[in-house]
Amino acid sequence: MSQHRHPGAPGRAGAVPALPDLPEATVARLPEYLRALHNLADAGHETVSSEGLSAAAGVNSAKLRKDLSHLGSYGTRGVGYDVALLIEQIEYVLGLTQRRAVALVGVGNLGHALAGYDGFASRGFRIAALLDADPSRVGEEINGLVVRHVDDLPTVAAEESLAIGVIATPAAAAQQVADQLVAVGVTSILNFAPCVLSVPEGVDVRKVDLAIELQILSFHEHRKASLTALPATGGTALTALPGGFAATDTQEAIGT
Amino acid sequence: MSQHRHPGAPGRAGAVPALPDLPEATVARLPEYLRALHNLADAGHETVSSEGLSAAAGVNSAKLRKDLSHLGSYGTRGVGYDVALLIEQIEYVLGLTQRRAVALVGVGNLGHALAGYDGFASRGFRIAALLDADPSRVGEEINGLVVRHVDDLPTVAAEESLAIGVIATPAAAAQQVADQLVAVGVTSILNFAPCVLSVPEGVDVRKVDLAIELQILSFHEHRKASLTALPATGGTALTALPGGFAATDTQEAIGT
DNA sequence: AGGCGCTTGTGAAGACGTGCACAAATCGCG
DNA sequence: CGCGATTTGTGCACGTCTTCACAAGCGCCT
Numbered sequence: 001m002s003q004h005r006h007p008g009a010p011g012r013a014g015a016v017p018a019l020p021d022l023p024e025a026t027v028a029r030l031p032e033y034l035r036a037l038h039n040l041a042d043a044g045h046e047t048v049s050s051e052g053l054s055a056a057a058g059v060n061s062a063k064l065r066k067d068l069s070h071l072g073s074y075g076t077r078g079v080g081y082d083v084a085l086l087i088e089q090i091e092y093v094l095g096l097t098q099r100r101a102v103a104l105v106g107v108g109n110l111g112h113a114l115a116g117y118d119g120f121a122s123r124g125f126r127i128a129a130l131l132d133a134d135p136s137r138v139g140e141e142i143n144g145l146v147v148r149h150v151d152d153l154p155t156v157a158a159e160e161s162l163a164i165g166v167i168a169t170p171a172a173a174a175q176q177v178a179d180q181l182v183a184v185g186v187t188s189i190l191n192f193a194p195c196v197l198s199v200p201e202g203v204d205v206r207k208v209d210l211a212i213e214l215q216i217l218s219f220h221e222h223r224k225a226s227l228t229a230l231p232a233t234g235g236t237a238l239t240a241l242p243g244g245f246a247a248t249d250t251q252e253a254i255g256t
Numbered sequence: 257m258s259q260h261r262h263p264g265a266p267g268r269a270g271a272v273p274a275l276p277d278l279p280e281a282t283v284a285r286l287p288e289y290l291r292a293l294h295n296l297a298d299a300g301h302e303t304v305s306s307e308g309l310s311a312a313a314g315v316n317s318a319k320l321r322k323d324l325s326h327l328g329s330y331g332t333r334g335v336g337y338d339v340a341l342l343i344e345q346i347e348y349v350l351g352l353t354q355r356r357a358v359a360l361v362g363v364g365n366l367g368h369a370l371a372g373y374d375g376f377a378s379r380g381f382r383i384a385a386l387l388d389a390d391p392s393r394v395g396e397e398i399n400g401l402v403v404r405h406v407d408d409l410p411t412v413a414a415e416e417s418l419a420i421g422v423i424a425t426p427a428a429a430a431q432q433v434a435d436q437l438v439a440v441g442v443t444s445i446l447n448f449a450p451c452v453l454s455v456p457e458g459v460d461v462r463k464v465d466l467a468i469e470l471q472i473l474s475f476h477e478h479r480k481a482s483l484t485a486l487p488a489t490g491g492t493a494l495t496a497l498p499g500g501f502a503a504t505d506t507q508e509a510i511g512t
Numbered sequence: 513a514g515g516c517g518c519t520t521g522t523g524a525a526g527a528c529g530t531g532c533a534c535a536a537a538t539c540g541c542g
Numbered sequence: 543c544g545c546g547a548t549t550t551g552t553g554c555a556c557g558t559c560t561t562c563a564c565a566a567g568c569g570c571c572t
Contacts, residue, residue: 019482022475025529031471035450049549058452062531062552069551077550078538094471095478102470113369114466119450123467124474163477164470187480188473194291194375196314204476206469210370211379213462214358214420215287215350217444218380219278220460221419222351224443226275281559305519318522318561325521333520334568513572520567527560537550542543 019093026067032057033064034090035123041083049080091124101128101160103186105177106169107137107147110192114168115142128160133173150180157184164188171195178205275349282323288313289320290346291379297339305336347380357384357416359442361433362425363393363403366448370424371398384416389429406436413440420444427451434461 022030036056040048050068054061068075068086071093075081091097102125104114114120115130130142131150140147148156156162165181167174167189174193181189188204191197194212197205278286292312296304306324310317324331324342327349331337347353358381360370370376371386386398387406396403404412412418421437423430423445430449437445444460447453450468453461 019479021479023529027472027475028468030475031465031468034471035468036452050551051549056452060531062533063529065549065551066530075550076538077536078540078548080549093475093478095474095481096471100470100474100477109372110369113366116365117466119465119467120470123471125467125470164473166470188477190469190473196292196312202480204473206473208464208466208469209287209375210373210464211375211381212284212287212291213446213464214356214376214381214422215290215352215379216283217420217446217460217462218351218356219283219286219349221356221444222349223275223277224458225351279558306521307519316561318563319559321519321521322560331520332568333566334518334570336519516569516571518568518570520565522565523563525560525562527558529558530556532555533553535550535552537548539548540546542545 020071022070022093026070029057029059029063029067030071030090030094031123032059033067034087034094037083037087037090041087045083047076047080048083048086050075053081094124096124099124099126100164101126101162102164102166103127103129103131103153103156103162103181104166104168105131105150105181106167106173106193107132107140107142108168108170111168112142114166114192115145125164128162129156131156133169133177150177153180153184157186162186164190166190166192167197168192276327278326278349282326285313285315285319285323286327286346286350287379288315289323290343290350293339293343293346297343301339303332303336303338304342306331309337350380352380355380355382356420357382357418358420358422359383359385359387359409359412359416359418359437360422360424361387361406361437362423362429362448363388363396363398364424364426367424368398370422370448371401381420384418385412387412389425389433406433409436409440413442418442420446422446422448423453424448 033053036053037048039056040053050061050065054064057064065075068081071089073081073086073089102120104111104127107115107130111130111132115127120127127145130145130147131153132138132147133150135149138147138149162184163186165178165186165188167177167181169177171193174191174195175197178189178191178197178199182199182203187202189197189199189206191205191207192209194209197207199205289309292309293304296309296312306317306321310320313320321331324337327345329337329342329345358376360367360383363371363386367386367388371383376383383401386401386403387409388394388403389406391405394403394405418440419442421434421442421444423433423437425433427449430447430451431453434445434447434453434455438455438459443458445453445455445462447461447463448465450465453463455461
């Protein structure tokens, strides 16, 4: 029942092993599993049970098993999953066997932070270029990279094979930047600008809006406050009682 | 049909008008609608149809109508929605009628950027305190706020009524910071650290992981590449043809 | 006043995601 | 060599979300 993709599954890149088409929700969780697995590997674990891994990733164990089964993964009944093998599998599926080049457009406040964020480098990506439309920022060096003008994009794309672009510009500039990225062949965009982007079919856009996250939390605050017709002392006590934990629902919701 | 909450719906804060319990998916989209509505208002529109608003927010129009109907909103058939009224309604439901105080812990790379991000201020939030565990950072002034030591949290909480905390520390410190936040009464946390937080029931956690977003895009890149058994010229042409747009599926997925 | 066109609000169907509970498989031990 | 403990993989039922399609309502024009 799990034989639906022996041919060339984990081996190496290069071939065209026909990725299984995973449910979007599963895809969004794989990076989480991957991070947890790296932690486990660093801690010296060679195998891990679905129970253990799911706890580390903050999800239900059945969900985890189903997710892994989708990518045809080989766990061993009675034992668990081989940590190293699973890391290899997930990295393969996520396309992380090659270090992907990312172009970052917009080196304002947020762009600066992203340029210096080591989480990109440590998790399979390489910032290949920093770009900005503001001439006064061009030439500045950040983290060993020189900021170039956004109109140099075609040149940059010719040097590197760019597939992913990150937009950290003000909203007003985002659509134009997106168009420029698409024009040089970028097919995946991570958008930090608070606006909707129009892109041709075949281009993936993911959006991260920091204010929206806060507003969602605000709703839940409002809701909690309206339920509790209580004194609302707010300030003191309430030590973190270790009894009733729970990876709250919202915990995972970011991806989807 | 839509009378299920006349009593004191839009009016003013203060009372306990019993928030309707909205589907999580709807809550995640309301901020998006709100942003689009503000744009429309700035552009001078007084009313907008579900079709128009849904286009501006990048969602299906039926979905938008259903979302708005959940909060008992009053549109006018044949006309559309009153922009100003709808803004008021959504801001009320999201609990944005009061400017909420946010504590930001961790003023490293990312924390700096967040401290300077004007999107918080412009969308209903106020950064009430900057905190860090590193003594060498304490005292530094960022954007008019002085960084205080994280152990001052109880003092800060006594001064302000903090309900929301933002964690922008390294992963290793995040859990401890979360515990400290919870201990002073914070009940909503936005976590930028790449790790799972354990919190008591009743505390909401949302997580934003920048590297995960890239990894999800990477999967789709990998997938596209494996489907296209084609030359993969990569570099040139491919002008943004304005024919086949489409707010791609992934566009919204962030919230969920 | 009446009819017509437009837009909302929603019923119903289907797609998708989740979690329980259990059979099948594997290992280790006696 | 067989048995029991353990853990995976998954069938199934349930809940949530999405989308279509259309009746009900509203304003405008004649």
